[in-house]
Structures are given as C-alpha cells and as structure tokens.
Amino acid sequence: MAPPRMNRRFLLFLLFWMSPVLFADPAGDIMSDASVTTAIHWVDRRTIELSPHEASDLSRVGGKFYSGCPPGSWAVAVPFYAALKPIFNRLPESWARSTTPWSFSWPHTVSKAVYFLQIALVWFLMAPLTALFLVQMSIFLESTGSPPLFSIGIPLLCSIGSLLLCYSSVYSKQGLSNLLVWNALFWNLNAAGRSSARSFLLGALLGLAVAVDYPAFIPAALVIWFLLRDSSKTSPAHLLAGLIAALSPLIYFHHILFGDLTPYHYRAWPAIRVAYKGALVSASQFQSGPFLGLGGPSLVSLYGLSFSSFKGIFIFCPPLLLGMWGCLKSWKTSGDSLGALAILTLAATFLFVSSLQGELYWSGAPQYFGPRYLLASIPLGLMGLRRFDFGRHFGWAMAFLACAAVGINVLGAMFQDVMIQLPITAPALQKPLWLVSKAFLSVGSRIPMLDFYDIPPPVQWAVFTSYAAALTLGVTKLMKSSRSRA
Numbered sequence: 001m002a003p004p005r006m007n008r009r010f011l012l013f014l015l016f017w018m019s020p021v022l023f024a025d026p027a028g029d030i031m032s033d034a035s036v037t038t039a040i041h042w043v044d045r046r047t048i049e050l051s052p053h054e055a056s057d058l059s060r061v062g063g064k065f066y067s068g069c070p071p072g073s074w075a076v077a078v079p080f081y082a083a084l085k086p087i088f089n090r091l092p093e094s095w096a097r098s099t100t101p102w103s104f105s106w107p108h109t110v111s112k113a114v115y116f117l118q119i120a121l122v123w124f125l126m127a128p129l130t131a132l133f134l135v136q137m138s139i140f141l142e143s144t145g146s147p148p149l150f151s152i153g154i155p156l157l158c159s160i161g162s163l164l165l166c167y168s169s170v171y172s173k174q175g176l177s178n179l180l181v182w183n184a185l186f187w188n189l190n191a192a193g194r195s196s197a198r199s200f201l202l203g204a205l206l207g208l209a210v211a212v213d214y215p216a217f218i219p220a221a222l223v224i225w226f227l228l229r230d231s232s233k234t235s236p237a238h239l240l241a242g243l244i245a246a247l248s249p250l251i252y253f254h255h256i257l258f259g260d261l262t263p264y265h266y267r268a269w270p271a272i273r274v275a276y277k278g279a280l281v282s283a284s285q286f287q288s289g290p291f292l293g294l295g296g297p298s299l300v301s302l303y304g305l306s307f308s309s310f311k312g313i314f315i316f317c318p319p320l321l322l323g324m325w326g327c328l329k330s331w332k333t334s335g336d337s338l339g340a341l342a343i344l345t346l347a348a349t350f351l352f353v354s355s356l357q358g359e360l361y362w363s364g365a366p367q368y369f370g371p372r373y374l375l376a377s378i379p380l381g382l383m384g385l386r387r388f389d390f391g392r393h394f395g396w397a398m399a400f401l402a403c404a405a406v407g408i409n410v411l412g413a414m415f416q417d418v419m420i421q422l423p424i425t426a427p428a429l430q431k432p433l434w435l436v437s438k439a440f441l442s443v444g445s446r447i448p449m450l451d452f453y454d455i456p457p458p459v460q461w462a463v464f465t466s467y468a469a470a471l472t473l474g475v476t477k478l479m480k481s482s483r484s485r486a
Helices: 005-022 032-045 071-075 078-090 112-143 153-160 164-168 173-190 196-212 214-228 236-257 283-287 299-306 319-334 337-354 372-387 392-420 432-443 448-452 457-485
Strands: 058-061 064-067 273-276 279-282
Touching: 005 112, 005 153, 005 164, 005 457, 032 064, 032 071, 032 078, 032 112, 064 071, 071 196, 071 236, 078 112, 112 153, 112 164, 112 173, 112 372, 153 164, 153 372, 153 392, 164 173, 164 372, 164 392, 173 196, 173 214, 173 372, 196 214, 196 236, 214 236, 214 337, 214 372, 299 337, 319 337, 319 372, 319 392, 337 372, 392 432, 392 448, 448 457
Parallel strands: none
Antiparallel strands: 058 064, 273 279
16 A cells, blocks of 8 residues: 555655765865854854854955855854754763864864754755755656656655765755755745745745855746746745845845945955966955956866866766756757756856856865756756656666766765865865775775764764665655555
8 A cells, every 4th residue: 555645755855864964074065164153153142253263264354254155154054053052062072073174274173063063054954955855846746747767766866866965965055055946946836826925935035045155146046037937826026025035134234244245355265375287376366357256168167067077067967968958858849948947057057157267266166076056957957857758778878877876976975075175286186086986995885974983984884785775665665656656
C-alpha cells in the first residue's frame, strides 16, 4: 500500500534535508564570518561595528569597520543566534575548532559563537530551505504529469549532483539568496488561484534575496517578470509592495552607513599583492573599473565558466547542458515560459559574471568549488531533462552523466573546506576536480565536521555509507509508491 501523500512528502523532505546536514562545513566560507560575527555583535552589543581581526570581508567607513556583505546576510542570522545563544554559552570552549585565516584577510580568530552559529545556520536554515524548495519542485513536476523518474529524479540530481550540495552545506550568501528566489517561484507555481497576501510575501522574499546578495537581483528580476506574466495567480500591486517593503530597509541602511547605493568601493580589502599567474594582483582591484569591476565578457572567461575544468558549469554538472537544450526546445516549440526563464537566467548570469575583469573575479575566487555565481541557473536548467524521452541507449548515457555529476559534487562537498583554506596562489586550485579526487583517493570518504574532531577514517566511511544507504532506500521506496499510485 502506498504511503499517504503527506508521509511521502515528509520522507522526501528528510532525504533532501540530510545531505546539507551531513556535509555541513564548520569553517564557513570566505565571507560568512563577517555576516555571522555582525549578527552576534548585534545581539550581544547592539552594534554592527567589527574589528578587522574578526572577519575577512569588511567595509571601512570613517575609520570604522563593518561587514562587507549585504545587510540581509547578517540580519537573517540574528534570530537564530538570539534563540541559540543560551545553548552556545553552555557548550565547552574546547568543542569549537579554530580554522585557518583566509587569503586576502587580516589575521583573525574564530570565536566559539561564530563556529557554532556557522553550523546551526546550515542545519536549521540552509538545509530546511533546500529541502522545502526541492519538495516543491517535486510536487510541481508530479502535478504537470512528469513520471517518478523526473518528479523525484530531477530534484535528487539537483540535491546531490549539482553545486547546490556545496552551497547549501555552508552559510553562503549565494546559496541563501538563490534558495529564497527558488522557494518563491515554486510556491507560486504550486499555488491555486490568486492571493494578495501570497503576492506580497513573494515580493518580500525576492527583495530579501537581493538584500542577502546583491547579484541576486538578476534571478529575482527574471522571476518577477515570470510571475507578472500570470495575473491569475499574482497581484502586481501586492508583489511590488512586498518588494518595496523588503528593499526599503536595504536602501535606508546604505544611505545611513555609506551615503549612497553602491557600497562596493568601501570594501576594505587589505592592499596585499600576490603573484597570480604571472601578474601582481590585489583584491582591492575589484573596486576599480567603470562599474563594480565590470567590463565585458572575454573568450577566456566565457570558456572558463562553461567548459573548463577550472570553473566550467557544464563540467561541474554534466547533465545541465542537456537540460538547457530541453528548456530551449520547449521554449521554441511550445512557448514554455519556464523554459524561457531557465535560458534567460543562465544567459543573464553568464553575461554578468563573465564581464568581471580578471580571472580572480569572474571565477568567484579560485578557492571556491565551481562557479558559485552561476548557481541560479542550475535547478530550472535541470528541469529541461523532462522534455526528453530517454530510450534504452540514451537512458544509459543519461545515467552515466548523472552519476558523474553526483560523484563530482559529493567530492566537492567532502573537501570544499580544504580548498577554501589553501593559499589563493596554490597550483592545485587550478585543477579542483583532480584536487578533490586525489584527496578522496588519499583519505577516502570525508565528513567535514567529523574530520574537524579527528574522528577516524573508518568511522567516517561508516557514516557516509549509512547516509548513502538511507538515501538509496528512501528514494527506492518513494519511486515504488509513486508507480503504485499511477
């Protein structure tokens, strides 16, 4: 007997939730320490001022230092720290593990509160938002007639076979902003009828995404275009009101702290120059250029972001190219607006990122696994796979691509914190797939948090094997129940 619908959705939620939880990175990414520390200061001291020895990504205004990240990235963390502070205070200091200071930063230490809040934000914010989005995607695919191979397989591929796995396993502003955009989109896709309250909340979510990460204005603007095309579900006035409600505090914050709306030239990157590929490079050069360091795309950046083993989106997620072909097919043959949204999102983000001047910038920094600024295009692109009727031979080829994607991104999740803590000039960062493969062959399956606590490799192997078995059993059960209901 097939399990009830709510039970199946809850099981699906758990399966998608446990991957970011398992691979949670206690070190955070290069920029998250500034956001997390600001949230802690606001709760503890009612200030957002930072010391240059507390974080990497800073802005300097009038001799004072603040987070260099958008205010939404630390404001979202405030209620989590306020709720969990009593628990953190009771945890032994020895349980917090120090991490290596990043390249391009003042030497700084990581406090116990910062360490534990990084983990908590993955477990209780990033992982639930990831699972909620993927469940909504599965519901949409099922409701539009996709068989279980697609209604369960595509969200699963997105979960463990794309960069979403790495960037939902760490408190990343790129991951969080895109999760807000995707949840808003699929909430509306699955909704019945028009609702003023829902339209307002959709606008607020999209505005919050921009407040978390400024480049999220690209996918957010395209989703707004998509929502406004269907007046049967969306109230334009209420959507705009929600957007204004979310963006007004951001604009006010910029006016009060910076005096204008372009805070990037206040970034306080230290004036350190390193020899990067034969040229002296400083992170402060990002502010130079006509507008936020933008110039125009080059052949080097276009290739680098598409098919290179360094940052090529179609290398880090091989099925995506086929999925985008499916989106283009459905857009051209049937006018599918969701396919159009996928293509436009990839094109717009690709044009924006490839226009950043210098490899250090369009790559999103060599230490990061894959092209993090192209994350927005992945889920909708993978949905294009449902447009194909996989025969026997084509099906085996697709299975090979899917397995390759899962292997690449699981290895990335295992070793992304190792990459981030390497010097920016490390030659190994130019070949990230070889780096993580070599690390896997050397130490085997690695769970970042367990490794931080020096848990023996056999135990980490056992934990990973148990995770893989639970995921396989859960997906098998869901596939069988879906077929029995068909």
